[in-house]
Amino acid sequence: MSSEAPEVAGTAAKVDELPEHAEGGKYTTPGKEYTRDTRYITTRITADGADGYPVAAGRYRLVAARACPWANRAIIVRRLLGLEDAISLGLPGPTHDARSWTFDLDDGGTDPVLGIERLQDAYFRRFPDYPRGITVPAIVDVPTGAVVTNDFAQMTLDLSTEWTQLHRPGAPDLYPEHLREEIDAVNRKVFAQVNNGVYRCGFAGSQKAYDRAYDRLWSAMDWLEERLTHQRYLVGDTITEADVRLFTTLVRFDAVYHGHFKCNRNRLTEMPALWAYARDLFQTPGFGDTVDFQQIKEHYYVVHTDINPTQIVPKGPDLSGWLTPHGRGALGGRPFGDGTPPGAVRDGERVDPAHTASSMRG
CATH class of the missing domain: 1.20.1050.10 (Glutathione S-transferase Yfyf (Class Pi); Chain A, domain 2)
Structure with a gap:
């Protein structure tokens, strides 16, 4: 299991504790150390579907801005393992406003698969009162349009260990x-x-x-x-x-x-x-x-x-x-x-x- 992302807590993060790849807010607080909010949506996509989301080709979309280092990890792992046909890739632009990452690089500013302008729409589809930052990377369930997970640390481990049936021939073992x-x-x-x-x-x-x-x-x-x-x-x-x-x-x-x-x-x-x-x-x-x-x-x-x-x-x-x-x-x-x-x-x-x-x- 991830050592970076404890289970999601039920309280909202303070604005100055939002992750760097969250939306809006101040990042510095005078006199204080920077504290990253590591409370993520810990639902997992697994081979046995224990959390209600089984591994399945074509069902999920990885939303990952190239600008973000945490999202860049997921893009790299997806490519190394050859999961391009199994998991589609949505690419928000490099900047965002106080509300959400946006799909401003796509025609009409709309993700062509999810049909949304803002990643927050996928979060609110599952959690209407989602209290924390709308972060990337996130994996979205395409049929429902709802976010599954934004637990970036566990996400790449699961791509390596739970998605093996869909790895390309010759895929490396990134987590032996x-x-x-x-x-x-x-x-x-x-x-x-x-x-x-x-x-x-x-x-x-x-x-x-x-x-x-x-x-x-x-x-x-x-x-x-x-x-x-x-x-x-x-x-x-x-x-x-x-x-x-x-x-x-x-x-x-x-x-x-x-x-x-x-x-x-x-x-x-x-x-x-x-x-x-x-x-x-x-x-x-x-x-x-x-x-x-x-x-x-x-x-x-x-x-x-x-x-x-x-x-x-x-x-x-x-x-x-x-x-x-x-x-x-x-x-x-x-x-x-x-x-x-x-x-x-x-x-x-x-x-x-x-x-x-x-x-x-x-």
């Missing part, structure tokens, strides 16, 4: 049973100090809160630098769930976290092992081909008006370095284990070429 204890331990540390750590820096409400978050972040980054100096992947010799979870933070680090969130002791490009590791994953099918740098920058700099009230989106940094040689093959390892890489990105799911690393030169 013999490594789960170590993967879970690494994930807990990475979530607390890195994935969420950058937000604790960016949304700190006082100097003391910022200093504490900054020190925790860089302690973990130094730990990762040391660990990845000697091994190609975080756990074992193949790509696992742990790598997916770390990657979506690293790929945003220099583009937004270093400056926007004041995580500026080093750029990622100044940490040899982490930078090479991140490039290795970026150049692996299923990772970099899901990343839209322009949407990422637009989301953070436009939505977080308490940090960036002018909403100016910087032109830099130069991101073309993501395509340079990484040399990580010398450490051994087999990216997909006994499996194979995913095929080409499907029509309609390709990142705009103008938003890729080769085009983002600052």
Whole structure:
């Protein structure tokens, strides 16, 4: 089970406790540390349908904004496992208002499968008085139009373990049973100090809160630098769930976290092992081909008006370095284990070429 998402509580979150990928509200509270609300809809889609939602091809739609790191995880895992035919993909735009993520990238501003303009409609279809943020990623039951789950941490684990009958031939095992204890331990540390750590820096409400978050972040980054100096992947010799979870933070680090969130002791490009590791994953099918740098920058700099009230989106940094040689093959390892890489990105799911690393030169 997920270590990041406790069961949903019955009370509404305070505005200043809403998750980063929730809608609206302030993100910082003067004098306080940033606290992420980790109460999600914990309904699961499983092979046995124990929660009332059995695995079934074509029944569900993954709604996942490319801008959001938590949603980016689900997009990557879906692609690595070859679940494109089993679970359709809805892509909200990179910005949202105080109410909801919106489907402004689609014709008429309406999701073509769900027929809704705002993701909140799927939440309200199941929970008319839903009290918390309308978050991505979310999986929606297409026949009813109702949200099933937004528990992003459990969601990707279930895609790996409950959807196996619909995996592509050659799909990798991203959560191998013999490594789960170590993967879970690494994930807990990475979530607390890195994935969420950058937000604790960016949304700190006082100097003391910022200093504490900054020190925790860089302690973990130094730990990762040391660990990845000697091994190609975080756990074992193949790509696992742990790598997916770390990657979506690293790929945003220099583009937004270093400056926007004041995580500026080093750029990622100044940490040899982490930078090479991140490039290795970026150049692996299923990772970099899901990343839209322009949407990422637009989301953070436009939505977080308490940090960036002018909403100016910087032109830099130069991101073309993501395509340079990484040399990580010398450490051994087999990216997909006994499996194979995913095929080409499907029509309609390709990142705009103008938003890729080769085009983002600052």
